Structures are given as structure tokens and as C-alpha cells.
Amino acid sequence: MILEDFEYQSAESLSEAAALLARFGPGARIMGGGTDLLPNMRLEIVRPTTIIGLRSIGAEPPRVTPEGGLRIDALTTLATIAHSELILTKVPMLAESARVVGSNQVREMGTLAGNLCQDTRCLQLNQKHDYQFKAPCFKRGGECCYPFPNNRPGICWSVHMSDIAPALIALSAELVTVRAAGGRRLAVEELFSGDGMRPICLEPDEIIREVVTPPLPKNFGWGYHKSSRRGGFEYGMAVFAVALSLEASLRTCAEARIVIGAIRERPVRARAAERALIGQPIDDALIASTVASAIEEAKPLQHHGFTRSYLIDTIRVYLRRTLVRAVERGRELSSTT
Amino acid sequence: MTQTHIEPTVRSRIIELSVNGERHEIAVKPRNTLVEVLREKIGLTGTKEGCEQGACGVCTVLLDGRPVLSCLTLAIECDGRSVLTVEGLAHGDQLSPIQQAFLDQGAVQCGYCTAGMLMSATALLERNPKPSLPEIKKALEGNICRCTGYNAIVAAVQQASGQGVEPVMR
Numbered sequence: 001m002i003l004e005d006f007e008y009q010s011a012e013s014l015s016e017a018a019a020l021l022a023r024f025g026p027g028a029r030i031m032g033g034g035t036d037l038l039p040n041m042r043l044e045i046v047r048p049t050t051i052i053g054l055r056s057i058g059a060e061p062p063r064v065t066p067e068g069g070l071r072i073d074a075l076t077t078l079a080t081i082a083h084s085e086l087i088l089t090k091v092p093m094l095a096e097s098a099r100v101v102g103s104n105q106v107r108e109m110g111t112l113a114g115n116l117c118q119d120t121r122c123l124q125l126n127q128k129h130d131y132q133f134k135a136p137c138f139k140r141g142g143e144c145c146y147p148f149p150n151n152r153p154g155i156c157w158s159v160h161m162s163d164i165a166p167a168l169i170a171l172s173a174e175l176v177t178v179r180a181a182g183g184r185r186l187a188v189e190e191l192f193s194g195d196g197m198r199p200i201c202l203e204p205d206e207i208i209r210e211v212v213t214p215p216l217p218k219n220f221g222w223g224y225h226k227s228s229r230r231g232g233f234e235y236g237m238a239v240f241a242v243a244l245s246l247e248a249s250l251r252t253c254a255e256a257r258i259v260i261g262a263i264r265e266r267p268v269r270a271r272a273a274e275r276a277l278i279g280q281p282i283d284d285a286l287i288a289s290t291v292a293s294a295i296e297e298a299k300p301l302q303h304h305g306f307t308r309s310y311l312i313d314t315i316r317v318y319l320r321r322t323l324v325r326a327v328e329r330g331r332e333l334s335s336t337t
Numbered sequence: 338m339t340q341t342h343i344e345p346t347v348r349s350r351i352i353e354l355s356v357n358g359e360r361h362e363i364a365v366k367p368r369n370t371l372v373e374v375l376r377e378k379i380g381l382t383g384t385k386e387g388c389e390q391g392a393c394g395v396c397t398v399l400l401d402g403r404p405v406l407s408c409l410t411l412a413i414e415c416d417g418r419s420v421l422t423v424e425g426l427a428h429g430d431q432l433s434p435i436q437q438a439f440l441d442q443g444a445v446q447c448g449y450c451t452a453g454m455l456m457s458a459t460a461l462l463e464r465n466p467k468p469s470l471p472e473i474k475k476a477l478e479g480n481i482c483r484c485t486g487y488n489a490i491v492a493a494v495q496q497a498s499g500q501g502v503e504p505v506m507r
Contacts, residue, residue: 001373005347008367008413038409039390051367053414079403103479104457106391108403109410232478233392
């Protein structure tokens with residue numbers, strides 16, 4: 001049971017929801033599927049006084065933009081994204097990243113924006129053990145950190161576990177927000193602060209309205225892999241999303257985006273690794289040096305029982321495989337067009 | 338004589354919910370979840386509470402035909418909607434094919450995951466009458482079982498979908 005009472009308001013539109021957020025102040029939270037908010041309320045990580053329900057607001061189906069990309073409503077359920085013919089055809093990496101989230105039930109309930117805006121997680125944060133109530137950690141408003149006792153006050157290394165964010169960042173996707181004072185358009189990357197205490201960069205009364213992906217570049221190849229212990233119904237150890245555009249020769253890369261999620265407070269773009277890939281003939285040696293560069297940049301945090309060295313080994317193996325798959329796809333897909 | 342003061346509390350609202358085809362009008366507070374309402378206010382205790390975090394699936398019900406976690410669903414958001422629970426699968430004494438198959442395959446041990454498994458399996462078979470093995474496993478991904486090791490449960494879905502698996506318990 002949820003122990004504390006709260007008020008509930010149902011919004012009929014996102015602009016109404018944004019107005020309600022402003023009206024009900026800092027204790028108000030919007031709720032899509034509730035799969036992140038409600039468990040965190042039961043753990044008393046967040047204690048809203050008002051919940052603004054968004055489920056009366058229907059999500060428009062995904063559609064092609066005038067530029068040839070895709071527009072996906074923020075309230076689209078993950079199940080819809082995973083099964084959408086349009087998304088599977090035009091941006092399959094997005095469908096794949098939605099397919100691996102949680103479970104069927106979570107995908108039926110959870111929304112695209114909710115997956116991006118989920119709170120960061122840590123083994124010692126997200127449980128009900130009584131030490132969190134007697135001596136809460138920094139993120140719970142207290143004075144210590146359990147997994148990293150030497151951290152200075154306010155430094156929280158909880159990890160952002162979104163499976164979809166790395167894919168959208170690799171795809172150079174953008175978000176459009178709604179706010180009474182005026183919404184904005186920002187790159188998905190800019191949503192994340194990198195600060196475990198306050199991981200999401202939205203104003204208190206700002207709501208994501210839609211996600212827009214650009215048209216895919218020429219000779220586009222993608223790779224996506226979520227590393228996990230048992231292959232289902234769990235958060236990732238590390239999530240890899242690679243998007244490449246090959247040159248006409250198909251032997252070198254014109255552009256590359258390499259994103260690793262679920263290893264730090266925000267998804268990490270391995271920019272030096274991306275630069276290393278460009279312009280050089282793609283062979284095993286180049287892939288290996290790209291991976292080595294990514295590992296240096298990524299600096300994975302130990303999390304959820306995985307040690308740093310295990311995560312580094314995971315990146316070494318699975319980023320390599322993801323890159324190889326992206327190159328293969330770039331070559332396969334361009335040969336069929 | 339001292340005055341007693343009643344603290345103002347969050348008001349209950351009346352919602353209308355169809356459960357297994359029956360209409361119910363129930364007073365709920367915003368914090369009441371669907372699983373609490375099903376178990377405590379309507380009295381249908383087939384749906385279980387397990388982790389309260391969305392990590393086990395024992396609370397799975399079909400909400401407007403789709404499998405959801407009733408422990409993470411606020412009852413107040415279910416006004417005007419329809420719920421199917423495990424109690425609604427049988428027709429009188431006649432078990433549904435998936436229920437019968439669970440018995441035939443020995444897919445029930447302690448029974449605690451069973452209601453949730455049946456609801457996820459029912460939702461699968463409604464959309465995909467002949468699911469492949471990977472499709473069955475993906476559909477049951479959100480329901481965990483400590484007892485059976487899952488093989489009998491998967492075999493039950495294969496039996497119920499007429500895919501050549503014979504009963505082993507009779």
C-alpha cells in the first residue's frame with residue numbers, strides 16, 4: 001500500500017498539466033504509467049502532495065515529419081513503440097530499445113517520456129531497508145552515501161538506467177517541451193544533467209510533449225545491445241547504442257555516434273571514440289582502438305552489484321560487437337537500396 | 338468534555354469499475370491501488386500482492402484487455418474501465434484452456450505466481466493464438482516463479498495453444 005495520502009488531478013491536455021504543475025507547486029508530480037513514480041513513492045524517495053495524471057491525454061500515433069524523420073508523442077506507450085510498423089521500418093533501433101525495457105506489463109503502462117525522465121537508481125537507494133530511514137543518504141536528503149562513503153556531501157553517483165535514452169541520443173533525436181512560459185526544443189542529450197541528485201534538466205512546470213528523430217543519413221548502420229544478467233525483466237548492466245553513416249565506399253565512416261547508458265548518472269557519449277572512427281578504413285584494429293577509447297571516456301561507475309572491472313570487460317566485449325553489427329548493417333542496408 | 342477535531346483528509350471519490358463483467362461502484366482514495374481495491378473492497382483475492390514495485394508480476398490483471406501491474410495502477414485512474422482477473426477466466430465450472438493446461442502440465446506448485454502467469458498467458462493467446470517458444474518466453478517475461486523452473490508453465494501455454502504438447506498430469 002502507499003502509505004501517504006496525496007491529491008489527484010487528471011489533466012485533459014499537456015498545457016493543462018503544465019498549468020497544474022505550476023499551480024500545485026513543488027509537491028506536485030506528473031504521472032504517466034506510474035512505473036517509476038509509484039515504486040519510488042513506496043520507498044519514500046519522493047513524496048508528492050499532488051499527482052497530476054496524464055492518462056486521459058491520448059497519445060497521437062507516431063508519424064513521419066515533413067523532413068522525413070519521425071515524430072513520437074511523449075505519452076506513447078513502450079508497447080506501442082516496440083510494435084509500431086512505422087517505427088520498426090523507419091527507426092528500428094528505437095523499437096528495439098523499447099522492446100527490451102522491463103516486461104510486457106511495464107511496457108503496456110510505461111511511456112516514452114517516462115522512460116527518459118526516470119529517476120537515477122542505486123542498490124542502496126532503491127530499497128526499504130531501515131538504515132535509509134534512520135540515516136538517509138544524500139539523495140534522500142540525508143548526510144551520507146552508502147556505496148561511496150568518501151563522496152562529499154551532495155555528490156550522488158546513482159545511475160540513469162534508461163534503455164531508450166542511449167538509442168535516441170545515438171539517433172540525434174530532439175525533444176519538444178510544453179510550459180506555460182513557453183516550451184523549447186532540445187537535444188535528448190541535453191535532458192540529462194549528469195548530477196545524480198537532480199538528473200533531469202526540466203523546469204518544475206515543464207513537460208515533454210514529443211520526441212523527434214531526424215531523417216537517417218546515407219548508408220546508415222545501427223547497433224544496439226542491452227547487457228543484463230538474465231536477458232529480461234531487469235535494468236541493464238550497460239546499454240550500447242551506435243549509429244553510423246558510412247562513406248560511399250562503405251569502407252570508412254563519415255559520422256558516428258557511440259552512446260553507453262546505465263553506467264553513469266547520465267548516458268555517456270564517447271566522443272573521442274566517435275572521432276577515432278571517422279575517415280579510417282574500418283578493420284578489427286580500428287574497432288579495438290575505438291572501444292579502448294570509449295572505455296577511457298566512459299569511466300563506468302560500479303552499480304547494482306557490478307564491479308568497475310566487470311563493467312569495463314562488458315564494454316570491451318559488447319561495444320565491439322555492437323560496433324561490428326552497426327558496420328554490417330550499414331553495408332547490408334545500403335546494398336539493398 | 339474535550340472537543341474532538343477531525344483532521345481534514347484527502348477526499349474519496351466514487352469510481353465505476355467493471356470487474357469480470359460485473360459493475361462495481363467503489364469509493365477510493367487517490368492512494369488506493371487497483372490491487373487493493375480488487376482484493377479488499379471487492380473481495381477478489383486471486384490477484385496477489387508481491388513486491389509492490391513492479392518486479393514480480395503476481396499482481397497482473399487485464400485492464401481493458403492489456404496486461405498491467407495492478408500494484409502500480411491507481412484505482413482512481415480506472416474509472417469507467419474494465420478489469421479481468423483470474424476469477425474471470427473460467428466459465429462457471431469450465432476452466433479456460435490455459436487454466437486446464439496449467440493443471441495438466443503440473444505448472445502450479447506454491448501457486449503464488451499462477452494468477453499473474455495465467456493473465457499474461459491469456460493476453461498473449463488472445464493476440465497470438467500460436468506463439469513460438471521465444472514469443473511465449475517474452476510474453477511471460479514479467480512474471481517470475483520461484484518454484485517451477487518455468488518449463489511446465491511454458492509447456493502449459495504450448496498445450497493451451499494446441500501446439501502438440503500433451504498433458505502429463507492425467
